[in-house]
Amino acid sequence: MSWLPKSPKARRRLTLVLAIAPVLALAAGLTLWGLRSSISFFYTPSQAAKANPPAGRTVQLGGLVKMGSVKKASDGRVEFVVADRTAQDQVTYQGDLPDLFREGQGIVATGAFRKDGIFEATQVLAKHDEKYMPPDLAKALKEQGEWRGDGSTPDYAKAEHP
Amino acid sequence: MIAELGAFSLMLALAFAIAQAGLSAAGRIRRSTVLAAAGEGAAVASFAGVAIAFGCLIHAFVTSDFSVANVAANSHTEKPLLYKVAGAWGSHEGSILLWCLALTGYGAAAATLGRGLPQGLKAVMVATQGVLGSVFLAYTVFASNPLTRLAAPPVEGRSLNPLLQDPALAVHPPFLYSGYVGMSVVFSLAVAALIEGRVDAAWARWVRPWALAAWSLLTVGIMLGSFWAYYELGWGGWWFWDPVENASFMPWLMATALLHSAVVTEKRGALSGWSLFLALGAFTFSMLGAFLVRSGVLTSVHAFAVDPKRGVLLLIILGLTAGSGFALFAWRAPQLAKGGLFAPISRESALVLNNILLAAATTAVFLGTLFPLIREAITHEAISVGPGFFNIAFVPMMAVLAIVLPAGPLLAWKRGDLAGVAQRLWIAAGVALLAGVAAYAFVSPKKALGALGLALGAWLIAGALAELVERTRAFRVSAGESARRLVGLPRGAWGMTLAHLGLGVFVLGACFELGWRGEAAETLPVGGAIDVGGYHIVLDRVGAVEGPNFDADQAILSVTKGGQPICVGRPERRVYAVGGQTTSEVAICYRGLSHLYMVLGERREGAASQAWLVRAYWNPLATLIFAGPILMALGGVISLSDRRLRLGVAARRLQEQPA
Numbered sequence: 001m002s003w004l005p006k007s008p009k010a011r012r013r014l015t016l017v018l019a020i021a022p023v024l025a026l027a028a029g030l031t032l033w034g035l036r037s038s039i040s041f042f043y044t045p046s047q048a049a050k051a052n053p054p055a056g057r058t059v060q061l062g063g064l065v066k067m068g069s070v071k072k073a074s075d076g077r078v079e080f081v082v083a084d085r086t087a088q089d090q091v092t093y094q095g096d097l098p099d100l101f102r103e104g105q106g107i108v109a110t111g112a113f114r115k116d117g118i119f120e121a122t123q124v125l126a127k128h129d130e131k132y133m134p135p136d137l138a139k140a141l142k143e144q145g146e147w148r149g150d151g152s153t154p155d156y157a158k159a160e161h162p
Numbered sequence: 163m164i165a166e167l168g169a170f171s172l173m174l175a176l177a178f179a180i181a182q183a184g185l186s187a188a189g190r191i192r193r194s195t196v197l198a199a200a201g202e203g204a205a206v207a208s209f210a211g212v213a214i215a216f217g218c219l220i221h222a223f224v225t226s227d228f229s230v231a232n233v234a235a236n237s238h239t240e241k242p243l244l245y246k247v248a249g250a251w252g253s254h255e256g257s258i259l260l261w262c263l264a265l266t267g268y269g270a271a272a273a274t275l276g277r278g279l280p281q282g283l284k285a286v287m288v289a290t291q292g293v294l295g296s297v298f299l300a301y302t303v304f305a306s307n308p309l310t311r312l313a314a315p316p317v318e319g320r321s322l323n324p325l326l327q328d329p330a331l332a333v334h335p336p337f338l339y340s341g342y343v344g345m346s347v348v349f350s351l352a353v354a355a356l357i358e359g360r361v362d363a364a365w366a367r368w369v370r371p372w373a374l375a376a377w378s379l380l381t382v383g384i385m386l387g388s389f390w391a392y393y394e395l396g397w398g399g400w401w402f403w404d405p406v407e408n409a410s411f412m413p414w415l416m417a418t419a420l421l422h423s424a425v426v427t428e429k430r431g432a433l434s435g436w437s438l439f440l441a442l443g444a445f446t447f448s449m450l451g452a453f454l455v456r457s458g459v460l461t462s463v464h465a466f467a468v469d470p471k472r473g474v475l476l477l478i479i480l481g482l483t484a485g486s487g488f489a490l491f492a493w494r495a496p497q498l499a500k501g502g503l504f505a506p507i508s509r510e511s512a513l514v515l516n517n518i519l520l521a522a523a524t525t526a527v528f529l530g531t532l533f534p535l536i537r538e539a540i541t542h543e544a545i546s547v548g549p550g551f552f553n554i555a556f557v558p559m560m561a562v563l564a565i566v567l568p569a570g571p572l573l574a575w576k577r578g579d580l581a582g583v584a585q586r587l588w589i590a591a592g593v594a595l596l597a598g599v600a601a602y603a604f605v606s607p608k609k610a611l612g613a614l615g616l617a618l619g620a621w622l623i624a625g626a627l628a629e630l631v632e633r634t635r636a637f638r639v640s641a642g643e644s645a646r647r648l649v650g651l652p653r654g655a656w657g658m659t660l661a662h663l664g665l666g667v668f669v670l671g672a673c674f675e676l677g678w679r680g681e682a683a684e685t686l687p688v689g690g691a692i693d694v695g696g697y698h699i700v701l702d703r704v705g706a707v708e709g710p711n712f713d714a715d716q717a718i719l720s721v722t723k724g725g726q727p728i729c730v731g732r733p734e735r736r737v738y739a740v741g742g743q744t745t746s747e748v749a750i751c752y753r754g755l756s757h758l759y760m761v762l763g764e765r766r767e768g769a770a771s772q773a774w775l776v777r778a779y780w781n782p783l784a785t786l787i788f789a790g791p792i793l794m795a796l797g798g799v800i801s802l803s804d805r806r807l808r809l810g811v812a813a814r815r816l817q818e819q820p821a
Binding site: 008009012015016019020023024026027030031033034035037038039040041042043058060072073074075076095096097100110 | 500503504506511514515518519522523525526529530533537543544545546547548549550551552553554555558559562683684685743744761763764766773775777
């Protein structure tokens with residue numbers, strides 16, 4: 001093995017590089033692959049209307065649950081409307097709602113838009129305490145000038161016929 | 163009056179921490195034992211000051227003194243005593259005080275326990291610890307003081323978030339913070355070694371006990387947090403790759419790597435630069451965790467109430483301390499003496515591979531956690547990285563690590579013999595293969611990945627036992643001789659075996675639970691039933707229960723298997739009057755090591771009568787998921803009690819027999 005470096009120091013360095021290289025390649029490969037397949041975009045309803053994500057792609061939809069829009073069926077299916085100031089989306093969800101799910105409150109739903117434009121959620125997260133609002137959502141709402149501080153319900157989330 | 167006393171002693175503690183930094187540094191520069199000793203005294207005084215402040219805060223919580231802003235925001239007279247006390251660290255301000263308590267406590271411990279350390283090294287370490295203490299105490303005093311009074315105190319407090327009112331979560335922060343902050347001593351020791359320009363076997367031996375203690379505490383802390391998420395959130399899962407979880411997991415991975423590389427530095431004098439790097443990195447990740455959790459830059463299901471201003475301050479602290487640590491490293495590390503050589507097949511190489519994999523895994527978790535931030539900074543699009551990323555990027559690397567792990571302790575230092583190791587491990591390999599094949603063949607439904615994970619867990623456990631057999635020469639010498647050897651094993655060896663065994667137990671539990679978990683959810687009227695994991699669960703009735711500070715609907719679920727009554731589950735759905743928050747209280751029916759996990763969901767108006775959403779999970783071998791980390795932490799503690807690791811002994815030994 002004459003191609004091996006002569007000095008023991010250089011040999012050790014070569015061994016180290018040979019050990020690290022495949023692990024790094026594995027790590028980088030896995031990371032890129034992982035990032036490609038499990039990133040999901042976050043939209044508020046008006047951003048979703050603009051971006052128009054293709055049906056079936058997993059995205060997150062954040063907004064306030066519109067007052068009076070929640071309909072719970074006895075088979076466990078829930079339908080409600082998620083709204084921001086200029087747009088709203090119909091959401092349908094099969095499963096248990098988080099303990100903190102309430103009308104007029106901020107939620108983030110993970111799922112995909114169907115072809116008919118209804119958002120089919122696979123997971124619904126609500127803010128964790130009265131003061132907490134998912135930062136993505138808070139930021140998006142602030143950008144739209146729709147931030148009213150903690151817990152207050154903006155007008156658009158209130159029912160049309162109270 | 164008590165709150166003012168606390169605020170005052172907190173100020174004093176800050177002054178003492180600054181004095182500690184100044185006096186110790188002066189002691190080092192002037193080589194004065196008197197000044198250095200004064201610095202150590204200041205370290206103890208600083209700890210006493212924070213301890214008094216912390217005691218005052220707890221007093222304010224226990225007596226429900228709502229004139230203190232933090233108490234008014236996080237406590238309530240009707241709260242049980244345990245949660246009044248735990249409320250002291252349930253908020254941002256209180257938890258940062260707990261952080262300071264641990265930080266100054268470690269500083270005081272390092273100052274009083276490190277008698278065997280060389281004067282110069284110790285003085286620089288105490289000084290560094292003093293700098294860290296003053297920075298965090300200054301932050302606490304000026305930006306997040308938990309003892310400030312309200313001008314107009316309310317009659318009643320706003321209470322602690324009900325989700326946090328739980329025994330596991332009451333003790334979770336003290337463990338977690340002791341673990342996080344324990345890395346500060348390791349950080350200070352690294353800085354001291356860089357300034358003194360000497361990193362050798364003795365340094366590695368001084369680092370190990372602190373790293374071990376912090377690592378063990380962190381392990382328990384993370385496990386408690388995971389256990390809390392498991393039974394309190396009611397989602398049936400125990401790890402969600404949430405940013406907050408990752409924030410605690412990254413320093414753990416770094417500390418694990420450090421524990422292993424420090425062995426090489428201690429035994430062979432090699433990898434000294436890398437060990438230093440990890441020592442700096444572990445505390446940096448601890449501080450990064452504190453920043454991520456508190457600044458609200460990332461979306462997390464369990465974050466503190468967000469305060470961007472504090473986030474910026476914490477980011478500055480993180481940047482300054484970690485930045486100067488690593489700058490020092492870049493400047494001084496190239497001048498450090500290089501250690502011994504080793505062959506590609508040797509214990510050293512195995513430990514290097516362990517470190518490479520752990521470092522790569524940490525990087526993957528780091529990237530996944532911070533990628534949304536990076537991406538948003540570049541493209542202004544909000545995204546989130548799902549658990550899928552971590553399963554793809556993290557799990558395979560850990561699997562490789564687990565495959566290599568049992569061979570490591572069996573390899574000799576300097577030059578190992580792979581064939582010999584294979585000879586010693588073939589029984590373990592057989593056991594693992596058998597376990598995997600049996601799981602694939604006999605457990606229904608068939609799950610290839612689950613069976614693979616199971617084989618991996620069995621391989622780790624059998625490998626750890628094979629190592630024990632090797633050390634005691636069992637089956638080759640008489641049983642009595644083996645037993646004598648077993649008793650005579652150094653505690654450090656026991657600790658390592660136990661920790662590796664614990665990892666195996668965890669992998670076994672995690673893979674079995676993930677592979678064969680059963681889940682059922684249905685809206686049930688009274689008398690309705692669901693089936694999961696072969697169990698038949700009937701909703702007998704739902705009644706009202708009253709707790710100290712909540713009202714609850716309690717379901718009576720009777721569980722039968724094949725007609726035989728097994729147990730009665732009583733999951734609750736609690737409504738806390740203060741704040742109006744609802745939480746669910748999970749009922750877990752323990753069946754050996756497996757859990758039948760039942761959750762009462764919300765009430766739905768059904769067609770005929772009222773109905774409740776009931777969810778049930780069958781989590782096979784779930785106990786192992788939490789028993790594994792406990793074994794690992796126990797291994798750490800046993801290793802810590804090893805005579806060879808006591809601080810004084812290391813120094814004396816070094817003087818007696820110079821290396």
